[in-house]
Amino acid sequence: MTALSHRARLLVAALAAVALTGVAVVSVRMAAGAGGTDATPPTQANLAEGPRLQVLTNGQLSVVSAQDPGGPRTVTAVRCDRAHAAAHVVVCLRPVEALRTTQLVVLDRDLREQRSVDLAGIPNRARVSPSGRLVAWTLFVDGHSYATGGFSTQTGILDTRSGQIVKSLEEFTVARDGQPYRAEDVNFWGVTFADDDNRFYATMSTNGHRYLVEGDLAARTVRTLADNVECPSLSPDGTRVAFKAAVDGDPGRGWRLSTLDLASLRATALSETRSVDDQPAWLDNTTLAYALQREDGTNDVWSVPADGAAMPRLLVPGANSPVFLSEA
Amino acid sequence: MYLAMIGRPKTGAGEGGRRGWAALSGNVLALGTVSLVTDISAEMVAAVLPLYLVVGLHLSPLAYGVLDGVHTGATALLRLVGGYVADRTRRRKTVAGLGYGLSAAAKLGLLAAGSSASAIGLVITVDRAGKGLRTAPRDALITLCTPPSDLGRAFGVHRAMDSMGAFAGPLVALAVLAAAGGAFAPVFVTSFCVAAMGVLILVLFVRDHAGARPPQGTVPPRAVVGLLRDSGVRRLLPAACLLGLTTVGDGFVYLLLQRREDLALAWFPLLAVGTSLAYLLLAAPLGALADRVGRVPVMLGGYGALVVVYLLLFGPLSGWPLIVLVLGLYGAFYAATDGVLMALTGTLVPEGTRTTGIAIVQSGQAVAYLGSSVLFGLAWQLWGPETASRLAALAVVVAIGATALLLIRRNHPTPAEPVENPS
Numbered sequence: 001m002t003a004l005s006h007r008a009r010l011l012v013a014a015l016a017a018v019a020l021t022g023v024a025v026v027s028v029r030m031a032a033g034a035g036g037t038d039a040t041p042p043t044q045a046n047l048a049e050g051p052r053l054q055v056l057t058n059g060q061l062s063v064v065s066a067q068d069p070g071g072p073r074t075v076t077a078v079r080c081d082r083a084h085a086a087a088h089v090v091v092c093l094r095p096v097e098a099l100r101t102t103q104l105v106v107l108d109r110d111l112r113e114q115r116s117v118d119l120a121g122i123p124n125r126a127r128v129s130p131s132g133r134l135v136a137w138t139l140f141v142d143g144h145s146y147a148t149g150g151f152s153t154q155t156g157i158l159d160t161r162s163g164q165i166v167k168s169l170e171e172f173t174v175a176r177d178g179q180p181y182r183a184e185d186v187n188f189w190g191v192t193f194a195d196d197d198n199r200f201y202a203t204m205s206t207n208g209h210r211y212l213v214e215g216d217l218a219a220r221t222v223r224t225l226a227d228n229v230e231c232p233s234l235s236p237d238g239t240r241v242a243f244k245a246a247v248d249g250d251p252g253r254g255w256r257l258s259t260l261d262l263a264s265l266r267a268t269a270l271s272e273t274r275s276v277d278d279q280p281a282w283l284d285n286t287t288l289a290y291a292l293q294r295e296d297g298t299n300d301v302w303s304v305p306a307d308g309a310a311m312p313r314l315l316v317p318g319a320n321s322p323v324f325l326s327e328a
Numbered sequence: 329m330y331l332a333m334i335g336r337p338k339t340g341a342g343e344g345g346r347r348g349w350a351a352l353s354g355n356v357l358a359l360g361t362v363s364l365v366t367d368i369s370a371e372m373v374a375a376v377l378p379l380y381l382v383v384g385l386h387l388s389p390l391a392y393g394v395l396d397g398v399h400t401g402a403t404a405l406l407r408l409v410g411g412y413v414a415d416r417t418r419r420r421k422t423v424a425g426l427g428y429g430l431s432a433a434a435k436l437g438l439l440a441a442g443s444s445a446s447a448i449g450l451v452i453t454v455d456r457a458g459k460g461l462r463t464a465p466r467d468a469l470i471t472l473c474t475p476p477s478d479l480g481r482a483f484g485v486h487r488a489m490d491s492m493g494a495f496a497g498p499l500v501a502l503a504v505l506a507a508a509g510g511a512f513a514p515v516f517v518t519s520f521c522v523a524a525m526g527v528l529i530l531v532l533f534v535r536d537h538a539g540a541r542p543p544q545g546t547v548p549p550r551a552v553v554g555l556l557r558d559s560g561v562r563r564l565l566p567a568a569c570l571l572g573l574t575t576v577g578d579g580f581v582y583l584l585l586q587r588r589e590d591l592a593l594a595w596f597p598l599l600a601v602g603t604s605l606a607y608l609l610l611a612a613p614l615g616a617l618a619d620r621v622g623r624v625p626v627m628l629g630g631y632g633a634l635v636v637v638y639l640l641l642f643g644p645l646s647g648w649p650l651i652v653l654v655l656g657l658y659g660a661f662y663a664a665t666d667g668v669l670m671a672l673t674g675t676l677v678p679e680g681t682r683t684t685g686i687a688i689v690q691s692g693q694a695v696a697y698l699g700s701s702v703l704f705g706l707a708w709q710l711w712g713p714e715t716a717s718r719l720a721a722l723a724v725v726v727a728i729g730a731t732a733l734l735l736i737r738r739n740h741p742t743p744a745e746p747v748e749n750p751s
Contacts, residue, residue: 009532009533012528013525013528013529013532013533016524016528017525020524021521024514024517024521024522027513027514028507028508030514031513031514032509059741097510211636290674303559
């Protein structure tokens with residue numbers, strides 16, 4: 001190297017700089033050109049008349065006929081990590097991207113954006129109240145699985161009519177077993193709304209317990225009802241919640257899909273014996289739908305009777321985040 | 329000011345008794361340029377890696393934390409071995425070049441590793457190993473081509489250029505992400521290209537110190553043991569450990585700022601950019617100040633800035649004044665301690681074993697730093713972040729006293745004593 005003159009060394013450096021810049025530019029161009037190839041091209045299917053199901057196909061908002069859920073499917077270009085719908089209001093938690101954290105988007109029946117809320121975290125749960133007025137979401141702020149120890153969630157509620165936002169349910173006053181309760185380690189997740197647009201149910205975890213809480217949005221309070229109830233989902237008739245129960249109270253061992261009668265607080269384990277990590281959705285007052293992950297990471301939507309009487313069956317292959325569109 | 333000098337031809341260090349900025353050798357500037365370019369590459373990846381692992385690969389943050397911690401110890405050992413080999417063979421440039429090369433290769437390794445957590449762990453280890461290998465011989469080269477009275481300045485300029493790279497890295501990464509439509513692969517490819525350029529600049533423009541070879545047997549392993557008994561090293565090593573122990577970690581400082589001000593997570597990388605900005609602006613002036621008024625007082629001043637940082641995290645200020653002041657003082661702390669400690673080491677460790685000496689001091693600092701972040705995490709869990717940060721401030725006050733006791737006797741800059749003359 002000492003043989004090279006100063007000028008020769010500068011020349012070598014300049015040539016190398018040009019060549020390396022070229023390599024970098026080509027790699028950027030190629031990636032920019034290939035943008036979005038993993039997305040499924042949107043398709044418009046001829047769906048049968050009658051009720052429909054909304055699901056996510058490969059992270060894209062889709063609709064199938066409730067009568068023929070495994071049949072033709074309309075796939076839109078709207079990308080969500082989690083979605084829900086009620087009364088012509090669709091909510092979608094946008095996927096986190098390299099340059100943007102997630103966003104909650106409220107869409108109308110034609111999927112036109114009505115409003116959006118910027119959020120920080122990994123999308124997890126989303127819910128619309130039966131009237132379409134209230135919207136709730138849960139994000140993982142730290143960690144992103146309920147099975148590990150040190151996760152932290154953030155659950156918020158938006159009133160689409162007044163525009164008011166509860167940034168985190170942790171602002172609410174808590175009563176545990178009838179006593180006022182305060183603790184640093186409180187986390188909330190998985191909201192489900194009653195039809196009065198004020199009462200709601202959710203999971204509150206603290207000190208190793210995961211409680212079913214009943215909340216009052218106007219009073220900004222929650223109170224515990226039962227232990228070991230996660231991701232509740234209120235039945236259309238308002239008498240029961242479907243939920244996931246940690247096996248032997250230990251989330252590390254998986255969850256058993258169950259229902260709880262709100263009057264008697266008696267729980268019933270359903271006939272689904274595989275571990276379900278989802279907030280179930282009621283298709284009607286007797287049937288539940290939920291997603292299960294295959295070995296290769298693809299999701300399928302399954303359904304099971306809410307009384308534990310019959311075995312689960314495959315409902316929508318290659319889909320997750322199901323919701324029944326009652327008014328379609 | 330140092331920017332203006334890059335284009336100016338430099339004669340060898342110490343010639344003609346020149347002092348001050350003009351006496352900085354071309355080698356220091358070449359090494360600074362290598363560090364600048366390499367740090368752009370390293371910080372590009374550092375800025376997007378957590379995002380890539382969690383968002384791109386759906387790896388849990390916990391798994392990443394474990395990946396990170398386990399390998400740090402192994403690289404500390406490699407740093408010592410690298411320092412010793414560099415001293416023994418007197419080929420500091422070659423050892424440093426190997427380190428820079430390994431880190432460059434690791435950027436391509438990230439592309440090849442795919443989504444396998446163990447492969448990514450291996451690649452990160454190789455990257456760390458490269459960093460461990462190169463740091464000590466590089467700093468030794470700086471001390472060997474600079475007269476002792478100008479070491480503060482030389483390290484100041486080097487660290488300023490280094491942090492200029494750290495400052496630019498995350499910005500370049502964000503620009504590449506934006507241009508590539510959010511794809512991660514081009515970030516790694518670009519990072520590799522930048523790193524390769526750094527290696528090339530080292531090969532082409534950095535000269536190894538051509539000091540007289542020690543008579544025959546080069547550096548025997550015994551000399552390393554002897555080094556531990558050397559009075560300079562015996563005072564520097566505890567001082568370096570104290571420095572490491574008082575640094576609870578950038579992550580914790582930024583996390584507390586983020587919580588206090590409820591910043592969006594996207595701001596996280598920008599907090600590091602703010603600290604780098606303060607560091608790069610202050611490194612050269614504080615280095616020069618250290619040459620003039622003494623290195624130990626400047627180090628102690630840096631600790632003072634750190635005390636204020638820890639106290640401010642739960643102090644009276646809020647909003648922009650808080651963020652600007654904390655990041656500014658945090659950068660000032662780095663500028664007043666990191667390079668200045670190496671300048672001190674350069675004057676106190678004999679030339680023949682200098683790379684090893686620097687490696688020992690840096691390893692002490694790195695291991696202590698690892699311990700302090702674990703301790704701070706524990707204190708946070710036990711007593712909450714407020715008490716933990718107050719305790720950290722208290723620890724720095726103790727460190728100020730201890731450092732003063734350890735180093736104050738030899739703090740005045742060595743007067744123009746005979747400097748090794750590049751033949």
